[in-house]
Amino acid sequence: MKRTRFLRAAAALLTIMILLCPLLAAGAENAAAGTEKATEETEKPTAAPTHTPSELQAMGILTVGAKGDEVTRLQQRLKDLGYLSGKVDGQYGGGTKRAVISFQRRNGLQTDGVAGETTLAKLYTEDAVAAPENSEPVDVLAGSVPMLVNNDHPVDEYFVPADLVELRDILDKKLVKIKYKKTRGVRTAVEALEKMFEAAKEDKIKNWQVSAGYRTWDDQVKMLNAKISSYRKKNKDWSSSKARRAALKSVAEAGCSEHHLGLAFDLNVPGAKTFSSTKQYKWLKEHCWDYGFIIRYTKEKQEITGFNPEAWHIRYVGEEHAQYMKEHDLCLEEYIQGIEDGTIKVPSKTESTDEDLDEGTGDAAGDEAEAEENEEEAAPEEEPEEAADEEEEI
Numbered sequence: 001m002k003r004t005r006f007l008r009a010a011a012a013l014l015t016i017m018i019l020l021c022p023l024l025a026a027g028a029e030n031a032a033a034g035t036e037k038a039t040e041e042t043e044k045p046t047a048a049p050t051h052t053p054s055e056l057q058a059m060g061i062l063t064v065g066a067k068g069d070e071v072t073r074l075q076q077r078l079k080d081l082g083y084l085s086g087k088v089d090g091q092y093g094g095g096t097k098r099a100v101i102s103f104q105r106r107n108g109l110q111t112d113g114v115a116g117e118t119t120l121a122k123l124y125t126e127d128a129v130a131a132p133e134n135s136e137p138v139d140v141l142a143g144s145v146p147m148l149v150n151n152d153h154p155v156d157e158y159f160v161p162a163d164l165v166e167l168r169d170i171l172d173k174k175l176v177k178i179k180y181k182k183t184r185g186v187r188t189a190v191e192a193l194e195k196m197f198e199a200a201k202e203d204k205i206k207n208w209q210v211s212a213g214y215r216t217w218d219d220q221v222k223m224l225n226a227k228i229s230s231y232r233k234k235n236k237d238w239s240s241s242k243a244r245r246a247a248l249k250s251v252a253e254a255g256c257s258e259h260h261l262g263l264a265f266d267l268n269v270p271g272a273k274t275f276s277s278t279k280q281y282k283w284l285k286e287h288c289w290d291y292g293f294i295i296r297y298t299k300e301k302q303e304i305t306g307f308n309p310e311a312w313h314i315r316y317v318g319e320e321h322a323q324y325m326k327e328h329d330l331c332l333e334e335y336i337q338g339i340e341d342g343t344i345k346v347p348s349k350t351e352s353t354d355e356d357l358d359e360g361t362g363d364a365a366g367d368e369a370e371a372e373e374n375e376e377e378a379a380p381e382e383e384p385e386e387a388a389d390e391e392e393e394i
C-alpha cells in the first residue's frame with residue numbers, strides 16, 4: 001500500500017518536473033538563478049529542478065560555469081559596452097557574472113547574474129544601455145533617513161559618493177593618525193570625526209588612528225579576495241567555497257560594504273592589540289552618538305546585521321538618528337525598518353549641539369598648553385604597529 005502511494009507521488013513529482021522544464025527552456029531565467037523573485041513565482045511544494053551549467057547552456061541560458069563560443073560572444077559584447085574589464089576567455093566566472101548584473105541593473109532587468117533569454121535579447125540589441133563612463137556622484141546625506149548598505153542593499157559598481165575629501169586635509173595630525181594617507185571620506189562625516197576627536201582630547205583621550213574610510217568597488221573586490229586566500233593559506237583542507245563563506249563573515253562582497261558610502265571609518269589605537277580593550281573604545285562607545293556616529297556591528301545585533309561584531313567600525317548617520325538609535329538600542333536595520341513601518345517617527349535634525357557638549361565636558365576642557373605637552377608623552381615614538389588584521393574589514 002505504502003509503496004504504491006509513494007510511487008504515485010514520485011510519478012506526480014516527475015510530471016511536474018517535466019512540465020517545468022519547458023518553462024525554463026522558454027527563458028524563465030529567474031528560476032535558474034534561484035533569485036527572490038523566482039522563489040516567489042515558483043514557490044510550490046515540489047523542489048525546483050536543478051540543472052548543470054551545460055544543461056542550462058543547451059537551453060540558451062548562460063550562467064556561472066558555462067563556457068565556449070557563446071560565452072566569448074557574451075563577454076565581448078559586455079566589454080564593448082563597458083561592463084567587463086577582465087579578459088574575454090570564454091569562461092563564465094565571477095567577473096562575467098558581475099558584469100551581467102551591472103548590465104541588468106542599468107537596463108532595468110532583474111539582477112540575477114544569469115544571461116537568459118531576456119538578458120541576451122536586450123544585450124544584442126542596439127538600444128542596450130552601455131555602462132556610464134562617468135557616474136554622477138550621489139549625495140549620500142540627502143535623504144531624511146540614513147542610507148542603508150548591507151548584503152541585501154548593495155550599491156552598484158558605478159556608485160560614487162559626492163563631496164569626498166582626503167582625511168588629511170581636514171583632520172588635525174595631532175588629534176589622529178591616518179594610516180593610509182590617501183584615505184577619503186564624505187566631508188560632513190570627516191568634519192564630524194574632527195569634532196569628535198577634539199572632544200575626546202578634552203577628555204584626555206588621544207592617540208587615535210583611522211585605518212579605513214571610503215572604498216571603491218575594486219578595493220572591496222581585492223580585500224575579499226585577499227581574505228579568501230589568507231583563509232586558504234591557513235587552512236589547506238578548505239575548499240574555495242568554504243574559505244569564501246568564512247571570509248564573507250568579516251569582509252563584505254563588493255557593493256555590500258558601508259565603506260562605499262564614504263561615511264564609515266575603521267578606528268584603532270597604534271600599538272593596541274584589540275581596539276575593544278582600549279580606553280579609546282570605551283570613550284567612543286559612550287560619546288560617538290553625540291557626533292552622529294554609530295558603532296555599526298555589535299555582538300547583540302549580529303543576527304540582524306549579518307556581520308561579525310566590529311568595535312572599530314563606525315558609521316556616520318547624523319546626530320539625531322545616532323542619538324535615537326542609542327537611546328532605543330537599535331541597529332541601523334532595525335531603525336530603518338521602524339521608520340518604514342511607521343513605528344518610528346524620523347527625529348528632527350538637532351541644531352548645533354556645541355553648547356550642550358560644552359556643558360557636558362565641564363572642567364575636562366583643561367588648559368591648551370598642558371594638553372599640547374601631554375600630546376608628546378602620549379604619542380609613541382615608534383611607528384604604529386599594524387593593527388590585528390581582523391580589525392580592518394567590512
Ligand SMILES: [Zn+2]
Nearest residue numbers: 266313393394
Ligand atoms: Zn569597516
